[in-house]
Amino acid sequence: QVQLVESGGDSVQAGGSLRLSCTASGFRPASMGWFRQAPGKEREGVAGIYSSNSTTYYADSVKGRFTISRDNAKNTVYLQMNSLKPEDTAMYYCAAGNVAGPFLYKLLLSTTYSYWGQGTQVTVSS
Numbered sequence: 001q002v003q004l005v006e007s008g009g010d011s012v013q014a015g016g017s018l019r020l021s022c023t024a025s026g027f028r029p030a031s032m033g034w035f036r037q038a039p040g041k042e043r044e045g046v047a048g049i050y051s052s053n054s055t056t057y058y059a060d061s062v063k064g065r066f067t068i069s070r071d072n073a074k075n076t077v078y079l080q081m082n083s084l085k086p087e088d089t090a091m092y093y094c095a096a097g098n099v100a101g102p103f104l105y106k107l108l109l110s111t112t113y114s115y116w117g118q119g120t121q122v123t124v125s126s
Helices: 104-108
Strands: 003-007 011-013 018-025 031-037 044-050 056-058 066-071 076-081 090-097 120-125
Touching: 003 090, 018 031, 018 090, 018 120, 031 066, 031 076, 031 104, 044 066, 044 076, 044 104, 056 066, 056 104, 076 090
Parallel strands: 011 120
Antiparallel strands: 003 018, 018 076, 031 044, 031 090, 044 056, 066 076, 090 120
């Protein structure tokens, strides 16, 4: 049974940092990503990573502030979020799939992924 378990969401002040974690069980994903959805908005891709070569890709809105990484031995992906802004407030979802590349833009497409976590809330206050 495939399962994604996320953790790390919290409430922080603007300028603060958080690290989200997501551990996959039941399979070894070729690609993993983080998405977010704010109230009244569509889900958007934030960052993604291919397992084979750790190639990463980011949405412009988080580039330079967020870092995605992966520990293949633990089947875990992380999202380090620095310099958080109120507009980063959202439910963050981990996603995993079998797409192995090579197109980077696909890492931010929800259709790339077959499995989703339950979400973890990030709230940034000004």
